[in-house]
Amino acid sequence: MIETDRLVLRPAVDADRDAIADLNARPEVGAWLGGVRSRAESDAFVDRVMAHEAQNGFGFWVVERKADVRLVGMTGVWWVPPAMNMPDTTEIGWRFLPEVWGQGYATEAATAALAYGFDVLRLPEIIAFTARSNLASQAVMRRIGMTPAPARDFLHPRLAEGDPLRPHVTFEAHPQAGRDGD
16 A cells, blocks of 8 residues: 555555546547446456556556545556566556546656555566647656656557557656665
8 A cells, every 4th residue: 555645555456446437438549549348348348457567576556545435536557468578567547537637646656656666566667658749648747757758659450540649659667866765
C-alpha cells in the first residue's frame, strides 16, 4: 500500500470489481482506451491486474480517495503486455473517474507510483504511452517528470488501421541521480 496526502494506492481485490467495472464503462474513460469495457471485459481486466500483482509483487493499483474511501481510479507500474512487443519494459498508466479529472489525483497517484518503481522496485526505466491526441495524459506525463521519446512512438497494434487513436506517443523516465541508495 502506498499513501499520498489525499490518496491510497493498493492492490485490487474482488470487492473492487463493481467500482472498477463502473470506471471501465465510462465513455469518457473508454474514449482513450479503445472503447468502454463490458462487465465481463472489466472482470477479465481485473483478473489480469490481480494475476500480475500476485506474480510480480507490483502492478496496476486501485486509487482510493482518503476523504471518503471511494475508488476514484487506478494507477501503477506493470510489465507491458507481450502483445505490445516491448519485452522487459515496464509502463506506468492511469485511469480515473471523469468527475475527479482536473483535481490533480492522476498526477499525485502517478508521482507516487513512479517513485515506487524507482525507489522500491529499482527499475532502470519506466515508460508511458498514449494516443498522440491525448494531451491530458501527456500533460500528466510531463508533470511527473517524464520526457518524450519520439523514436519509440508507434502505431498501437490493438487498434485498427485508420483509427485516430492508433498513433501513440511514448514518454520515458529514469531514476534520478542522487536518490537514497544510489
